[in-house]
Amino acid sequence: GAGVSQSPRYKVAKRGQDVALRCDPISGHVSLFWYQQALGQGPEFLTYFQNEAQLDKSGLPSDRFFAERPEGSVSTLKIQRTQQEDSAVYLCASSQNRAGGTEAFFGQGTRLTVV
Amino acid sequence: SQELEQSPQSLIVQEGKNLTINCTSSKTLYGLYWYKQKYGEGLIFLMMLQKGGEEKSHEKITAKLDEKKQQSSLHITASQPSHAGIYLCGADPPNQAGTALIFGKGTTLSVSS
Numbered sequence: 001g002a003g004v005s006q007s008p009r010y011k012v013a014k015r016g017q018d019v020a021l022r023c024d025p026i027s028g029h030v031s032l033f034w035y036q037q038a039l040g041q042g043p044e045f046l047t048y049f050q051n052e053a054q055l056d057k058s059g060l061p062s063d064r065f066f067a068e069r070p071e072g073s074v075s076t077l078k079i080q081r082t083q084q085e086d087s088a089v090y091l092c093a094s095s096q097n098r099a100g101g102t103e104a105f106f107g108q109g110t111r112l113t114v115v
Numbered sequence: 116s117q118e119l120e121q122s123p124q125s126l127i128v129q130e131g132k133n134l135t136i137n138c139t140s141s142k143t144l145y146g147l148y149w150y151k152q153k154y155g156e157g158l159i160f161l162m163m164l165q166k167g168g169e170e171k172s173h174e175k176i177t178a179k180l181d182e183k184k185q186q187s188s189l190h191i192t193a194s195q196p197s198h199a200g201i202y203l204c205g206a207d208p209p210n211q212a213g214t215a216l217i218f219g220k221g222t223t224l225s226v227s228s
Contacts, residue, residue, distance in 0.1 A: 033215050035215070042219050042221050043218050045217070059215070091157060107157050109157050
């Protein structure tokens with residue numbers, strides 16, 4: 001596609017519910033990143049894939065968070081047993097190759113509200 | 116760990132006025148990126164700076180990286196309502212170019228007509 005696509009754009013979940021957030025990166029982009037952005041804050045790193053390999057998951061806040069990219073293209077971020085503190089905008093970004101400082105292209109994000 | 120501090124936190128300017136947003140790093144910057152974000156939306160890439168003293172311009176926006184590579188500024192000339200949004204600076208972590216960016220908290224710009 002023309003850009004990074006995320007779905008759904010908005011998600012309201014009841015506390016304790018599981019959610020799955022989808023990211024379709026730009027075709028051919030090797031690197032894929034997930035960020036969490038709380039209200040009034042900058043994006044904070046969650047996890048990073050290079051093709052299908054998850055190279056860094058140090059930013060995942062707890063074991064309730066899980067991400068996958070099984071075929072090196074579409075990625076899913078899953079949050080189990082959602083809590084109110086999980087409410088945030090979840091941003092996905094992809095880049096051809098981050099080495100050397102190539103810019104990352106961001107999707108519009110999924111706004112998750114846990115009630 | 117590296118931290119990016121942006122100032123001011125928010126800014127209201129009259130249309131046609133110039134403005135500057137600053138981004139200061141606690142460590143030497145190896146790659147500095149400026150993004151713009153509309154509320155509730157994704158980030159739009161503006162510019163990338165890597166060399167000390169580097170300056171880049173696009174339309175009415177100019178970004179600079181100081182010689183010591185610890186501070187960057189974003190200057191908008193003759194602001195317009197379309198410039199309104201949240202401006203974020205991001206940086207490559209030290210010695211880890213190619214991984215996820217570290218971001219500042221953003222500067223919210225409002226332009227009154």
